[in-house]
Amino acid sequence: MKIIVDAFGGDNAPLEIIKGCAEAVAEFDDLSIILTGDEGKILKVANDNNISLDRIEIHHCTEVITMDDHADAVLKSKKDSSMAVGFNLLKNGEGDAFVSAGNSGALCMGATLAVKRIKGIKRPAFSPVMPSANGFFMLVDGGANVDCRPEMLVQFAVMGSIYMNRVMKIDNPRVGLANVGTEDHKGTELYQTTYQLLKESNLNFVGNVEGRDIPQGICDVVVCDGFTGNLILKTYEGVAMVVMNEIKNLFTGSLKGKLSASLVLGDIKKLKKKLDHNTYGGAPVLGASKPVFKAHGSAKAVTVKNAIRLSRDYVLADAIGEISKVINSED
């Protein structure tokens, strides 16, 4: 198994990315990695931090796609970027999967246009796995497609369901449609039509799910268009961040607070981990014909390692083969 990793994606690149790669190869004997990016810089960071590059090769390139670049930089203006080169290696079969913590828009565009879609899939979807009160769930589409048709939402449901089953080991994943009420007539025409199509499908469709129930873990796959999904995803992260910051201020703002915190430090760390997207490691771009995986932009080494592990599972589980089979049997 060989996984291609963008050494220059995300806020903590390249140090945390290289560290995460080293941790991943240490954990999995069958794994080797191709790092894309400036060879001199990678070698220097590895050397300065005593990181072993055993089973990690470097594919040199000079450019970096930033968070401010337009998504199409990956196809046009920055063809020698660590992300664009990663996509090329994946397309040419030089690795089994591609992981990046870089610009999500560029990653979705590259997955769709450089790697291409699975035959029969109308649009790939950005599909983050997120924490809930009792575990985790997948949000699909988390932002790749602002305009959707009902057939696209049904494909998102099929892909999310297969991923959660095969890669995240959830039996018979419960699929919910994000909506403003539970009754079947709720929402816009897009959502009303999708509701009927999901009801008639073979999926384990549990009906419409409201925003208040999503963080409770009411289902395993939450389906919506990418405009709504992106706002749910980011509001979710934003509110969790604000509340955790307030808790932090409460514990650090006074002597009593510090004393109080010292008593429950272990539990606070557990809670932070539970609520942390880094625990789950990221989001596959479902619908691409080869595994493309987004690690969170603020990923540290452990998250990068998790993303590599999940990409490996994604390959081993042949989730893409299964998606292709199900989508094309329905035609």
Place this chain on the structure above:
Amino acid sequence: MKIIVDAFGGDNAPLEIIKGCAEAVAEFDDLSIILTGDEGKILKVANDNNISLDRIEIHHCTEVITMDDHADAVLKSKKDSSMAVGFNLLKNGEGDAFVSAGNSGALCMGATLAVKRIKGIKRPAFSPVMPSANGFFMLVDGGANVDCRPEMLVQFAVMGSIYMNRVMKIDNPRVGLANVGTEDHKGTELYQTTYQLLKESNLNFVGNVEGRDIPQGICDVVVCDGFTGNLILKTYEGVAMVVMNEIKNLFTGSLKGKLSASLVLGDIKKLKKKLDHNTYGGAPVLGASKPVFKAHGSAKAVTVKNAIRLSRDYVLADAIGEISKVINSED
């Protein structure tokens, strides 16, 4: 000033509603209240709990609209409900504003069709005021209109801006458009067109705002369609609830936790209050030709009192007159 209050709306009716009314008249000398609902029950609850009904009159009616009723029950099947009767009293000028903690859908429908819209307003909007890291903001539309046109979103922005200025005393309120990125080309056609219209308006438009920045308090009025807004609103409440529950479990799950909590109890209460929708008390239905105010479904007495206070401010500030003036000067 006379405010009509639905005695049978919300999870804690009628006790907490009656209590809240008594607290409101005790606070404001100029205030009297008409409670709508079953007179026998109201009198019994007031008597059993030693609540004074000074300056509170009762308008007897027999039915109650539940959370499970369709919105149109307020116009059709339950014309003798505490909510429908409240709307009738408001329409007939027997009170200056109407407050209910009941079914939001029914309240929006009654505000639109029983009370009627402000002339020139295309659609009233459900407009909750929500807590942020540094204060509060208004989300408009929080769920009344799932299908919107750009002109409607611009009217939401105008109404929200006037309300936040006149009632919530915010100077030159910052208006943001909920979106999936900050650049002007982001989002669906609805959002792209609205962006341009807001940019050309006289409002203090600060551009697109992303989900992650909304809880930080990046602006005072967040504008979006009601489908998106309802999902933002409820995800917001759901995530805050999940995190606060986890904190509660952390503090109550062990002896150390309880000891820890005892040290910071005052601060935790302050934080809970800060994050609690009950502090702000609710949501006006902006665009109705008379003040209609939704208190949160789980409202306790203090929230009901706050909702009555805000409705009183809403009347005193003549926000409706100002909205009418601005909307009709633009035609």
